[in-house]
Amino acid sequence: MTSNTAFIGRQPVLNRNQQLIGYELLFRPSSDALGVGKHSELQADTDVLVNTLNNMGTSWLIGNKLAFINVGEAMLNSEFLELLPPRRIILDLSPRITPSNELLSRARHLRSMGFGIALDDFSFESQAAAFLELANYVKLDIQNQDATRFQMQAARLRSYPLIRIAERVETHAQFHLCKELGMDGFQGYYFAKPETLAAKVIHPAFSNTLELLNLLRMDADIRDIEHVLKRDVALSYKLLRYVNSAAAGLNTAISSFSHAVTVLGYQKLYRWLTLLLVTASDDNNAPPALQKTAVTRGRFMELLGLVQGEPHDFNDNLFIVGLFSLLDVLFDMPMDKIIEHLQLPAPVSDALLHGRGPMSHYLRLARACEDGQLDGVPQLCEQLGLSSAQLNEAHISALAWVEELGL
Structure with missing residues (x-):
C-alpha cells in the first residue's frame, strides 16, 4: 500500500x-x-x-x-x-x-x-x-x-x-x-x-490486487479470496465501500468479507479489480508500519475471539474493527467521516466511533498490548475471561501470521 x-x-x-x-x-x-x-x-x-x-x-x-x-x-x-x-x-x-x-x-x-x-x-x-x-x-x-x-x-x-x-x-x-x-x-x-x-489517498498493493485477479480467474474458494483481502487494509476498505455502493437498496449490513464477495459476485469483483489495478501501487516492498500494525491488530482480535468461542461472524467483525481502527491515521481524516461511507454492522461502528460495545473491549486490549500499557491488561483480560497465557499465545500467533504474509 x-x-x-x-x-x-x-x-x-x-x-x-x-x-x-x-x-x-x-x-x-x-x-x-x-x-x-x-x-x-x-x-x-x-x-x-x-x-x-x-x-x-x-x-x-x-x-x-x-x-x-x-x-x-x-x-x-x-x-x-x-x-x-x-x-x-x-x-x-x-x-x-x-x-x-x-x-x-x-x-x-x-x-x-x-x-x-x-x-x-x-x-x-x-x-x-x-x-x-x-x-x-x-x-x-x-x-x-x-x-x-x-x-x-x-x-x-x-x-x-x-x-x-x-x-x-x-x-x-x-x-x-x-x-x-x-x-x-x-x-x-x-x-x-x-x-x-x-x-490522503491510499492505494492497495499491486501484488495483492493481482493475486485476487488470479484467484478469481481460477474460480478459487471464497476463503482463499478472503485471506488475501484480510492482509491489505486499503483493498478491504475499498471493497466494502464499493459493495455497499453497488448494493444500494439492500437492507442488510455487509457482515464479513465473504459476505461482501458473495453479494458482489466473482464477475463483478473481477471487473472492479481490473479497474482498481490501474491505481494499485507497483511497489512490492514491505508496506508502511501502520498497515502492518492494522493487520496485526485485526488478526490478534480475531484470534482472541476464537479463544473465547465467539461465533464466526463476530470474529470476522473483530478482524474488521482491528483492521479499520487505524484508517483515520492512514487517511488523515476523522473516523466518522471515513466509515460513514460503509454500511458496517452496528457493533463494528460502535467500537470504532464510540469505543463501546462488546468489540470495543477487544480493541482496548489490543491497543494496550501494542502500546506497552500493561498495567491495565489484567483487568481487560478479566473482563473478557482470558488468561495471560491465552493472551500471549494469541498475540504471538498474530505476529507470526503477519510475518508469514510477508508484511
Missing part, C-alpha cells in the same frame, strides 16, 4: 437565487489544485479523481449537492466513471474534446446511466456544440468573450431545455448582466473563491 495527498479545489455553483446547487471539483495530487486566476487550465486528474472519490465518496466533499467534474476525452472514455455515483455527478466536458460518433455514443450512454452532462466554456462555434443535444447544463465563460457575444450566446441557448450557467463571474456588473439575461446559475470569484481541501 502506498499513500499520497490529494488536494481538491472546490468552487460553489449557485442558482438564480444565489442558493448552492453544487460544486465544481478540481483534483490535483499536490497543493497546486488552485492556480491563481488559471481556472481554465485546471483539469481533473484521472488517478486522483478516481482514488479520492472511491476512497472518500462524495458526501464529505459536497454534502447533498451536485459535483461538477472536469472531463477530457480520455476520462470520457474511461470505465472509471462507472464506479462513481451517477445521480450526483455532472460531467463537465472540456471544449477541447473532438467529437466523434464513438464519443457521442459514449456520452449518450453515460447520460442514460444517470450522469448529468455539462458543456464547459461553451460557444456555438466550438466543436463541443455537437454534444448540445445531450447537455443538461451549459456554461458560458463571461471572461472569455465580450458582452455582446456573451448576450448573443445566452439568448440563443434559451430555446434549449437546459440550465445556463455563467462562469468566471468576478464583478457586480457581470453578475447584474447575467441576471438581466436570465441566466439560471452562476459561478465565480464574485460569489466565492475556490477553497482547497485535502485528503
Whole structure:
C-alpha cells in the first residue's frame, strides 16, 4: 500500500437565487489544485479523481449537492466513471474534446446511466456544440468573450431545455448582466473563491490486487479470496465501500468479507479489480508500519475471539474493527467521516466511533498490548475471561501470521 495527498479545489455553483446547487471539483495530487486566476487550465486528474472519490465518496466533499467534474476525452472514455455515483455527478466536458460518433455514443450512454452532462466554456462555434443535444447544463465563460457575444450566446441557448450557467463571474456588473439575461446559475470569484481541501489517498498493493485477479480467474474458494483481502487494509476498505455502493437498496449490513464477495459476485469483483489495478501501487516492498500494525491488530482480535468461542461472524467483525481502527491515521481524516461511507454492522461502528460495545473491549486490549500499557491488561483480560497465557499465545500467533504474509 502506498499513500499520497490529494488536494481538491472546490468552487460553489449557485442558482438564480444565489442558493448552492453544487460544486465544481478540481483534483490535483499536490497543493497546486488552485492556480491563481488559471481556472481554465485546471483539469481533473484521472488517478486522483478516481482514488479520492472511491476512497472518500462524495458526501464529505459536497454534502447533498451536485459535483461538477472536469472531463477530457480520455476520462470520457474511461470505465472509471462507472464506479462513481451517477445521480450526483455532472460531467463537465472540456471544449477541447473532438467529437466523434464513438464519443457521442459514449456520452449518450453515460447520460442514460444517470450522469448529468455539462458543456464547459461553451460557444456555438466550438466543436463541443455537437454534444448540445445531450447537455443538461451549459456554461458560458463571461471572461472569455465580450458582452455582446456573451448576450448573443445566452439568448440563443434559451430555446434549449437546459440550465445556463455563467462562469468566471468576478464583478457586480457581470453578475447584474447575467441576471438581466436570465441566466439560471452562476459561478465565480464574485460569489466565492475556490477553497482547497485535502485528503490522503491510499492505494492497495499491486501484488495483492493481482493475486485476487488470479484467484478469481481460477474460480478459487471464497476463503482463499478472503485471506488475501484480510492482509491489505486499503483493498478491504475499498471493497466494502464499493459493495455497499453497488448494493444500494439492500437492507442488510455487509457482515464479513465473504459476505461482501458473495453479494458482489466473482464477475463483478473481477471487473472492479481490473479497474482498481490501474491505481494499485507497483511497489512490492514491505508496506508502511501502520498497515502492518492494522493487520496485526485485526488478526490478534480475531484470534482472541476464537479463544473465547465467539461465533464466526463476530470474529470476522473483530478482524474488521482491528483492521479499520487505524484508517483515520492512514487517511488523515476523522473516523466518522471515513466509515460513514460503509454500511458496517452496528457493533463494528460502535467500537470504532464510540469505543463501546462488546468489540470495543477487544480493541482496548489490543491497543494496550501494542502500546506497552500493561498495567491495565489484567483487568481487560478479566473482563473478557482470558488468561495471560491465552493472551500471549494469541498475540504471538498474530505476529507470526503477519510475518508469514510477508508484511
